[in-house]
Structure formats: structure tokens, C-alpha cells
Amino acid sequence: MPNDHPPANPGEPTTVEAVRERLVAVTGGLPKRLRQCADYVAQNLDRIAVSTVADIAAGADVPPSAVIRFCQLLGFSGYSDMQRLFRDAYSPGWPNYATRLENLKSGPSGSPRAMVAEFIEAGRMSLEKLAQSLDDAALEQAVATLAGAGTIHVVGFRRAYPVASYLAYVLAKMEVPAILHHGAGHLDQRFALRPGDAMLAITFAPYSDETLALAAAARAAGLAVVGLTDTAASPLSRSANTLLTVTEVDFGAFRSLSATIALAISLAVAVGTARR
Amino acid sequence: MPNDHPPANPGEPTTVEAVRERLVAVTGGLPKRLRQCADYVAQNLDRIAVSTVADIAAGADVPPSAVIRFCQLLGFSGYSDMQRLFRDAYSPGWPNYATRLENLKSGPSGSPRAMVAEFIEAGRMSLEKLAQSLDDAALEQAVATLAGAGTIHVVGFRRAYPVASYLAYVLAKMEVPAILHHGAGHLDQRFALRPGDAMLAITFAPYSDETLALAAAARAAGLAVVGLTDTAASPLSRSANTLLTVTEVDFGAFRSLSATIALAISLAVAVGTARR
DNA sequence: AGGATTTTGGAATATTTGTTCCACAGGGTC
DNA sequence: GACCCTGTGGAACAAATATTCCAAAATCCT
Known part of the structure; x- marks a missing residue:
């Protein structure tokens, strides 16, 4: 910067x-x-x-x-x-963000190098913000919920999907029973939700209807729902028992996901550890 | 007051x-x-x-x-x-990043918040390293290759899959014809590789055989192959025309992916922009 | 499609806030 | 006591910031 x-x-x-x-x-x-x-x-x-x-x-x-x-x-x-x-x-390195965006748009239209620099910067800022705004209590609660559950249903589409899939990967590596819900085959997966299971739903604005619907279904079925989203005002808050929020600084139209992934892995590893 | x-x-x-x-x-x-x-x-x-x-x-x-x-x-x-x-x-609870990180780490080691701190740290270091070690020439070349291709085949399994899926998402958003190869159905997708297409293959140690095989097939079929991997010595280098390397600092057994994703999005956005 | 209603952007204006400048006060010196 | 010199207050000015207002655009109803 x-x-x-x-x-x-x-x-x-x-x-x-x-x-x-x-x-x-x-x-x-x-x-x-x-x-x-x-x-x-x-x-x-x-x-x-x-x-x-x-x-x-x-x-x-x-x-x-x-x-x-x-x-x-x-x-x-x-x-x-x-x-x-x-x-x-x-909080270091905040302002002039809009300005930088302008510069990039107008400048020698984003050499790849410049773009990488911007995304690195966005990632760094997101991580800092996470460090500052992490809600300990919610995190503890999320870990406890997921550690005590049967199967963990991981849900996330669109831009949240990479996070969901990594989460599922880590949970699998830690031998935690987890299922990644993706849209493949457009099956109705609601009936896979069994009592005692828990759901980990991930969505960011603009919120995916599918994710919200699955979260609502899980909640209605009595499962504990942990939400990972971008603001407390997210519609996910209606279904979630525990809400983790992470603000991702995005550059242009795309988020860096750095902070989201950092939080997600931590959650997964903590859950994996707790279940030993 | x-x-x-x-x-x-x-x-x-x-x-x-x-x-x-x-x-x-x-x-x-x-x-x-x-x-x-x-x-x-x-x-x-x-x-x-x-x-x-x-x-x-x-x-x-x-x-x-x-x-x-x-x-x-x-x-x-x-x-x-x-x-x-x-x-x-x-009241500035001195949201100074460094102090805040210390606080987070101060929890009992293995507590969720201490873990978050570690992953934040790992992510930050990875990003820094990327900023220092990025190979501009290779990046330019990768962008040029992918911008000039027909369909872009994105391949990545296991821990590389989140990156691959995000890449595919961003490319799709930018209206670039791209296909994400996942293992679903265990189909043999080699025949989807058409002349004029390009492949973007992602894999990290321990390298996924499937990814390597697909990359080799693509190369054999005369497609340009861009590789995203962790070291220049990666087996992916045998099939790749252009190799991007990114070192990820990992904490425990899992990588933060921050740097990898930052590089991947930049690549995707640059390609999307170049294709206009 | 046509009209009513809401939403929007930006120019014009009002207000607050920061800065400069200068006349003057006080205190020390010869 | 006259002279300087430093320090001081506040009025005048400049800059920034906030707010209003209205014409144009978008949206929503029939």
C-alpha cells in the first residue's frame, strides 16, 4: 500500500x-x-x-x-x-480504497501484476479485519455445536462454494463425518438431514436462495445451524443458531476469500480436534 | 464528556x-x-x-x-x-492489528481463537511471499495463453479443488467459456479437450495423479497448459507450457490458500479483461 | 402503454471546521 | 520608563464537509 x-x-x-x-x-x-x-x-x-x-x-x-x-x-x-x-x-490502510479502484480502471488497464498487488492488499486487509472483529463467543459456540453433532452438512453455493468444499476437505481429512452439499443432479437433499446432525451454511450477498432454503429446512427439522456470512443483517441469521460473520474486503467484483477461508479452516480444525 | x-x-x-x-x-x-x-x-x-x-x-x-x-x-x-x-x-480498544493478534494467540493453544490467529498469520505471510516472489513474465504469458484460447479447462482436485472452483466461478462471471473438471461420475473427460482450448491445472504436493494425467493428456493433444503449483520442481512442470508457482505457508497440516487464491483470481480477472 | 410514485444524482447552498494573521499583553532588559 | 521579544486571543478568512432540493430516471401500478 x-x-x-x-x-x-x-x-x-x-x-x-x-x-x-x-x-x-x-x-x-x-x-x-x-x-x-x-x-x-x-x-x-x-x-x-x-x-x-x-x-x-x-x-x-x-x-x-x-x-x-x-x-x-x-x-x-x-x-x-x-x-x-x-x-x-x-486501522491501517483504509481510505483511498475507492480511489485505487478508480486508478486501476483508468490506468494502464490493470496489468496482471497490478491486479495481483490489489488482491494481495485486499486479502491482507481482510485478514486484519478478521483479527479485529472476530466474535470469540460465537466461534466457541460454533465449535461446540459442530463437535457435538452427528454428521455435519456443509452447504455453500456460488462464491461460497470454494469455502464449503475446502471445509469439507479438511473435515474429511480430520475424519469428521461431513457431507458437502452441492447442486449436482439437482437432488432434493433435505431428507438427508437426520436428527442430531448439524448444518454449516455459508453464503454472502447476494445470498443464494438454495443455501437459505436448505438452512431453513435444517432449522425446521430441529438441526443446529451454524451460519457463516458477511453481516449480522444477513438473511441467514433467521435460520442460524450461531452466526459467524467475516467481512471480506473485495476488490472489484470479486472477494479474496482469505479471511473467510482462514476462519473456516480454523473452525474445521478446532472441530476436528474437539471430536477426538 | x-x-x-x-x-x-x-x-x-x-x-x-x-x-x-x-x-x-x-x-x-x-x-x-x-x-x-x-x-x-x-x-x-x-x-x-x-x-x-x-x-x-x-x-x-x-x-x-x-x-x-x-x-x-x-x-x-x-x-x-x-x-x-x-x-x-x-474508544479505540487499540484495534492495532499486531496487538489484537497477540490477544487472539494468548488463548490456550489449541483454542479456536488461537487457531484463527495462526491461520491469519499464515495467510498474511503467504501473501507477502507471493508479493515478493511472483514471476511477472510467467504471469503475463499465462494471461496471454488463456486469453487466446477457446474453452479453458480448469482442473484441480483435493486441496486444489477450492481454488479451481473459485477460478471457474470467476471466469464464468466474466463470461469466459470455462469448464471445471471435477471427478463427479468418474467420467473420462479427456475427449472434451478440443484443439484451440487451453488447460489450467492446479496441484500441490502430494500431487494428484488425476490432475497430472489430465494435464499430460491435454499437452499430448496439443493444448496449451498453464500450471499453478507449489514449486518449479513439481511434476506438473513436465506438462505445463507456463508454470506459476506460489508458496503457501501452512499451519499444521492445512494451508491457508490465501496466496493461491489471490493469484488465481488475479489471473482470472486479467484473462477476463483481456478477452473483451 | 401511460400515469403515478419512488428513487437517484448532482449542483447549489449552508454549516462547520481549520488556519492565518495581526494587534496587543506581559515580562524581561537596559 | 521605553524598548524589545515572545506569547496570546480572537476576528477574518479559507477550506472542508454536510445538507437540501429539484430535475431526471427508474420503477411500479393499473
């Missing part, structure tokens, strides 16, 4: 840590108002991302202009400049 | 939780643009506090005014109003 803020002053801190250090270094022999700023900022570093100059000024009990001066003292060009650092740091 | 916002609309959510619920409630029978907003917002709740309307709009790929309308639909008077809620609630 190339730096999109090219003209960084020399001496301008580029990480939150650097700001913290600069703050310590500078605090000493500072005029009254600037010292107030330093103190307040030091104690409220985490609120800079969401505060206006006026907020900070009020908090430090100084006029806004003093805050700006203070930022400049730290090496920034102004408050906005400093704030950007904190906003970006909150 | 006391609450200085006396005139709260009736029906206006007052907690982040309430927003989430409202989001779920409202998602359904929403016009296109508003739904895009809903989806994006649902997946990026945590960024609202630090984003401008323009950011959100760009992310959801809608004009700014749609975002405002969406906020009003949620019960707020506008974006600022909604943002205030998130800013007040904002």
Missing part, C-alpha cells in the same frame, strides 16, 4: 509512537498555553481521531489557535494533518 | 447496539442505493467515527446524498448526528 500522503514534512512524526516521543521530548520549557495543550493531548491521545480543534481547545482550556500552533510545534502542518495520522492509525 | 445533545428525535437510536438492530430490521425491501449504504455501514460500523460522508459514500459506491438519506432513514437527522453517536462511543 503506497503512501497516499506524499508530501510529508521532514521531521513530521509518522506513527503514534513517534508523536508520543516527541511529546515527551518537547514537554519542558514550554510556554503556558502550549504546555496546557501538551498535557491535554498527552492524556487524550486516543480521542484526537474523533475530535475537532474546538473540542481539544475546550478540553485544554486554550483558544483554538493555540492548538494549531501546538500541532505545528510537533512537526505537523496543522491539526488536520495530525488528525489524519490518528485516523489512519486506527 | 457529558451529553450535551438534548433534543433527540423520537425514534433516533441512542446506542451503537440500537443502530445495529435498526440496521438489521431495516435491511430488507430497501432500494438499491440505500441497501448499498446499509451493507457498507454494517460492515464498517467501526469506521464511522473517523470517516466523512464522502468517505462512506465512496466506500459504498453511492453519492453522498444517498448516505445522508440513509442516515435519516435510520432515524438520525443527518450524518453528523449519527457520527456524534459513534464518536461518543469511540
Whole structure:
């Protein structure tokens, strides 16, 4: 991810840590108002991302202009400049995503190399987001449910199918009784759902009707349903006892699936281990 | 920071939780643009506090005014109003990726979340490695080959099957004539290989005999064969005109597939684009 | 198909927010 | 006490951001 803020002053801190250090270094022999700023900022570093100059000024009990001066003292060009650092740091590499897409569309129309770079980036971001937003409790519950079930019915069509098939592969390798439901032959597989079984249904927007229908059928038959989807608002939530959500950053029309697969394998391995 | 916002609309959510619920409630029978907003917002709740309307709009790929309308639909008077809620609630649990990963790993080893952390790590490393070691020339050549072919035969079994199926999905979406060869019915599919077609074969150690056999048959029939495998020494190199290699870091017995999939989609998208 | 209704995009406008600048206050020096 | 020099506040200005509004497009009913 190339730096999109090219003209960084020399001496301008580029990480939150650097700001913290600069703050310590500078605090000493500072005029009254600037010292107030330093103190307040030091104690409220985490609120800079969401505060206006006026907020900070009020908090430090100084006029806004003093805050700006203070930022400049730290090496920034102004408050906005400093704030950007904190906003970006909150979760690295977010903005300008739309811009990059534009660039790619307009640029030397996506050399394969550039495309790979974009998908790598999307994958990396997805993984980071997963690390941040994973719902431990739901995961534990999903593992418990699937570990205690008879046969595990894995369902996923379209873009979810690769995930479903890998899941089925891993479960099979771990000698867990699992069945991958694919559309082959257009059989009605509802009657394969036996009491005591569990279903692991995977679908992302735009949600596949077949998957939703199978999940609903499973639920109606009294099976435990674990859903793997993209948002809590997914229609899958109606059928699922346990819902795991994973946000995949997609580039162009296609998702990288990195995060989804990471979560899926973990789930499978954990279930396999738990069933020993 | 006391609450200085006396005139709260009736029906206006007052907690982040309430927003989430409202989001779920409202998602359904929403016009296109508003739904895009809903989806994006649902997946990026945590960024609202630090984003401008323009950011959100760009992310959801809608004009700014749609975002405002969406906020009003949620019960707020506008974006600022909604943002205030998130800013007040904002407390960066330092979602710093590295720290968060540490936390995840900190669980009892073998716990599901520790496992997720490991797979995330493996995925990230794989992606990084891909970025470094990608062979541009081979990629260009692969794209050229596949873009110039008639039908593309995608082959991959076992752990390569998820990749193959995703590849087939993406190619289909891009309206490229592609066939996914799976073992269903154990048919002998060699005779489907027609002159002018190309094969995209995927296999990793331990290499699948079926894949190797199909690739060899394709080569014998004069088709161009693009191989996607793990090392240049792979037996696939005997049949492949062009060989793409991708090293996947695996955790335990299973690979994350992140890098493989990133490369595969890029290839598919590049081919799809080139065929226009 | 035709008319009513909803949805949409974007230009115009309003508002908020950030920044600059300058006149002035205070405190130290000769 | 006059002179500088640093620090200060706030008014004026500039930039960004949010919001409204309306004509055009799409969609939904007969």
C-alpha cells in the first residue's frame, strides 16, 4: 500500500509512537498555553481521531489557535494533518480504497501484476479485519455445536462454494463425518438431514436462495445451524443458531476469500480436534 | 464528556447496539442505493467515527446524498448526528492489528481463537511471499495463453479443488467459456479437450495423479497448459507450457490458500479483461 | 402503454471546521 | 520608563464537509 500522503514534512512524526516521543521530548520549557495543550493531548491521545480543534481547545482550556500552533510545534502542518495520522492509525490502510479502484480502471488497464498487488492488499486487509472483529463467543459456540453433532452438512453455493468444499476437505481429512452439499443432479437433499446432525451454511450477498432454503429446512427439522456470512443483517441469521460473520474486503467484483477461508479452516480444525 | 445533545428525535437510536438492530430490521425491501449504504455501514460500523460522508459514500459506491438519506432513514437527522453517536462511543480498544493478534494467540493453544490467529498469520505471510516472489513474465504469458484460447479447462482436485472452483466461478462471471473438471461420475473427460482450448491445472504436493494425467493428456493433444503449483520442481512442470508457482505457508497440516487464491483470481480477472 | 410514485444524482447552498494573521499583553532588559 | 521579544486571543478568512432540493430516471401500478 503506497503512501497516499506524499508530501510529508521532514521531521513530521509518522506513527503514534513517534508523536508520543516527541511529546515527551518537547514537554519542558514550554510556554503556558502550549504546555496546557501538551498535557491535554498527552492524556487524550486516543480521542484526537474523533475530535475537532474546538473540542481539544475546550478540553485544554486554550483558544483554538493555540492548538494549531501546538500541532505545528510537533512537526505537523496543522491539526488536520495530525488528525489524519490518528485516523489512519486506527486501522491501517483504509481510505483511498475507492480511489485505487478508480486508478486501476483508468490506468494502464490493470496489468496482471497490478491486479495481483490489489488482491494481495485486499486479502491482507481482510485478514486484519478478521483479527479485529472476530466474535470469540460465537466461534466457541460454533465449535461446540459442530463437535457435538452427528454428521455435519456443509452447504455453500456460488462464491461460497470454494469455502464449503475446502471445509469439507479438511473435515474429511480430520475424519469428521461431513457431507458437502452441492447442486449436482439437482437432488432434493433435505431428507438427508437426520436428527442430531448439524448444518454449516455459508453464503454472502447476494445470498443464494438454495443455501437459505436448505438452512431453513435444517432449522425446521430441529438441526443446529451454524451460519457463516458477511453481516449480522444477513438473511441467514433467521435460520442460524450461531452466526459467524467475516467481512471480506473485495476488490472489484470479486472477494479474496482469505479471511473467510482462514476462519473456516480454523473452525474445521478446532472441530476436528474437539471430536477426538 | 457529558451529553450535551438534548433534543433527540423520537425514534433516533441512542446506542451503537440500537443502530445495529435498526440496521438489521431495516435491511430488507430497501432500494438499491440505500441497501448499498446499509451493507457498507454494517460492515464498517467501526469506521464511522473517523470517516466523512464522502468517505462512506465512496466506500459504498453511492453519492453522498444517498448516505445522508440513509442516515435519516435510520432515524438520525443527518450524518453528523449519527457520527456524534459513534464518536461518543469511540474508544479505540487499540484495534492495532499486531496487538489484537497477540490477544487472539494468548488463548490456550489449541483454542479456536488461537487457531484463527495462526491461520491469519499464515495467510498474511503467504501473501507477502507471493508479493515478493511472483514471476511477472510467467504471469503475463499465462494471461496471454488463456486469453487466446477457446474453452479453458480448469482442473484441480483435493486441496486444489477450492481454488479451481473459485477460478471457474470467476471466469464464468466474466463470461469466459470455462469448464471445471471435477471427478463427479468418474467420467473420462479427456475427449472434451478440443484443439484451440487451453488447460489450467492446479496441484500441490502430494500431487494428484488425476490432475497430472489430465494435464499430460491435454499437452499430448496439443493444448496449451498453464500450471499453478507449489514449486518449479513439481511434476506438473513436465506438462505445463507456463508454470506459476506460489508458496503457501501452512499451519499444521492445512494451508491457508490465501496466496493461491489471490493469484488465481488475479489471473482470472486479467484473462477476463483481456478477452473483451 | 401511460400515469403515478419512488428513487437517484448532482449542483447549489449552508454549516462547520481549520488556519492565518495581526494587534496587543506581559515580562524581561537596559 | 521605553524598548524589545515572545506569547496570546480572537476576528477574518479559507477550506472542508454536510445538507437540501429539484430535475431526471427508474420503477411500479393499473
